[in-house]
Amino acid sequence: MELLMAILIGVLFTAAVYLILSRSLLKIVIGTGLLSHGAHLLILTMGGLGGASPPVLAEGVTDFADPLPQALILTAIVISFGVTAFILVMAYRAYAVHKTDDMNQLKGNDEHD
């Protein structure tokens, strides 16, 4: 299963990086969203996918999934949500002010070199 997940994560990263390299502001925001999904799945996969039951104490269960990566991912999900929300609004503001979402037009002004 890990092999499949590793390839899947690779695909997610590829798609994310491709979007981040594009000229459209919105695509960049979507790209960061994909990138965080890839990272979360990567953490989970690295912890091992072998657990037979969720990490909640219950009668007669000993083979839990690893709880630590899950805790880390939980934190990461919340943080990436905060960041995504932030840059989404930032993209919206940038578009409202500059009337463009073309990264080539949003580049630094030559006068300020």
Add this chain to the structure above:
Amino acid sequence: MEFVLLIFLPIVAALFIPILFKRIKGIHTGWFVLVIPVLLFIYYTTFIRTTMDGGHAISELQWIPSLGISFVSYIDGLSMLFSLLITGIGALVVLYSIFYLDKNKEKLGNFYVYLLLFMSAMLGVVQSDNVISLYLFWELTSISSFLLIGYWYTRDGSRFGALKSMMITVFGGLMMLGGFILLGIMGGTFSIRELIAESSTFVGHEFFTLALVLILLGAFTKSAQFPFYIWLPDAMEAPTPVSAYLHSATMVKAGLYLVARFTPIFAVSEVWIWLVTGIGLLTLFWGSLFAVKQTDLKAILAFSTVSQLGLIMSLLGAGAITMHTNEAIFSFAMFAAIFHLINHATFKGSLFMIAGIVDHETGTRDIRKLGGLMSIMPVSFTVAFIGSMSMAGLPPFNGFLSKEMFLQSMLAIRHFELFNFATWGVIFPVIAWIASVFTFIYSFYFVFKTFAGKRKEKPLPHEPHEAPVGMLISPVILATLVVGIFFIPNVVGKWLVKPAVMAIQPYQYSHPSEVAVHVSAWHGFASPELWMTVGIIIIGGLLYVSLSKWQKVYAIQPEYLSLNAFYDATMTFSEKGMNRLSRFYMTGLIRTYLLYIFAFLSVTTISVLFIQDAFVVDMDSFSKISVYGVINAIILLLAVAFVLFSKTRLGAIISLGAVGYSVALFFVIFKAPDLALTQLVIETVSVALFLLAFQHLPKLNDHGEKKSNKIVNGIIALGVGVTVTLVALSAHSQKLVASISQYYKDTVATEAGGGNIVNVILVDYRGFDTLFEIAVLSIAGIGVLGMIKLRLARKGDPDENK
């Protein structure tokens, strides 16, 4: 008494100069400054008694004892001689500057602060026994010289000259620091005395030649040797007292001091002797050749300084030969070097002062406009005549004696047999002789074109008249010394020169009186150097008389082939080149920078992975493939593809949501209920947020991105994806230690009293993470609010930088 503190006396005095300058308007600030060099000069003369017997005095002030760095004032014959030159000529220059600089028009506060700073720095250079503090003072001379050259900072020429001298001397200074550190590594100490004591062990050390070359670079740049002399003529933009003091008598001799000081360590090396002698001679020749070309009085003197410094340098190299042979003639060369160093300081100082007087009283330094000042300025003419004749090497002036000794030493080099000198040594006296002819020409050129002949038709900027008495005192004193030393060379030799020679060559002598040199003005008709001098006078005289006919020869050399042009081109090239380079890679486009980052990331990671043979896939460590997992993976891949290829905003947002939900499904499949819950909620909120912003967002558009760019993006993106996959696989296959999760599983009920291990980790075991995650969320919320609500109204002017 701790006389090491006296090095800092001028700096301390400098603190009070601005106050005196501001408060006491009636008296020229220079009078207060004058006290300091005079007192120091008198104090340092008391050491003559010690050094004459070959003794020395040491005074130490700890600075950073743990690193072996201290201020040590070590006064032996050599440093005593330099200290006397610095304070003695310093006093005369201050006296001269009192009459040269107007107390109402000039910023005297600045001038004397810089000058005193320089004096301290110079005393520190010549007295330091610790190479690190020597370097400190060395750079302080560069800085104070920079300030003094740029004293009239409103002039372009001053700023250019100051910058040029700074660039060149600081370059040399840094090289020298490297040499010092290598020496420190070789010897295990920074003390020059201790380094000299163990110098015999350095030969053959891998750093030896490198340290030698680096230290020589420092000396050559400071002492304006070929090809680094180019800063000195441009430094003539400084006020004349500064030129007289720094750029003839003291600072430019710091390099000579350095060479002399390190002779006992490096003179065993062939490289040292060839470099010092050869570069010195080349500089002598080059400087004398180009002095005749100049039309500005100070420029003539600048090139003549370069040339004379080369002469002393070549003598120091020739004197170093004593390390290899017992022939007395080479110790003679060292004596000649020190003797000429004193002589040069006297006559060059006075000549600069005269050039300043001429400038001051006529308003020009252009030799083409001057002439016929002899009867108007008789005293100045006399001083200039004495100085020039001494520089030309004529009796009865001190320059004659050192010139004779110089020729004698150069003739002797032929007889030295080591290091190919027997083959090549014969060109030394030839070059020396030609250079002496040119020295003769420019000395005459300097004095007679200025003072003799007829007055030029065109009126000078000022009606010329003799300088005030105060301005003449210093040059007259120096001219008196020029004549005086001719008659008492052996007294000077005994008091000053021999102790210095002994300090340079501690292995050869145990007492200064052993330096078996007796200076005599007359060697008899048999001596070849007499006939060389006669030849110099005849050929030089003929060439001088026909000067106007052949001076045009210099026009042959085009300006763009000069060393100055080379320096300018280097500076322009490095400035423009750096600019072009940064413009090339700093495009301002975020895509470019991300390309660099991602390309670097994948290339380095993948290459390290395979170079280190770290790529391992261990199939056994993988868990079973579940059917649900495969189905979900296919869903996710499809969703990703939709995101990538969607043509509309709405499509992209919905597919992104689909990706998020299938990730949540993965969390379900892999037994992570809390994650699945959170992911579902967050993904819903995210999609809602995207949809909320939907109306305001721009249409999806690739802005006509070029196909080639898209291909590059695709390659880089694929590289990153492959990197992540490979790293993930090999990291998973090679777990070095077991997970610590077993601890959480075991203690979650007993220690924390909970059943949901993930939640207990979040709020109990690792509660701090959660705290700051909350903080992140709050900050993001405040940020979003701020961006939406705050409008720093700049409606009329959208560009805040304008």
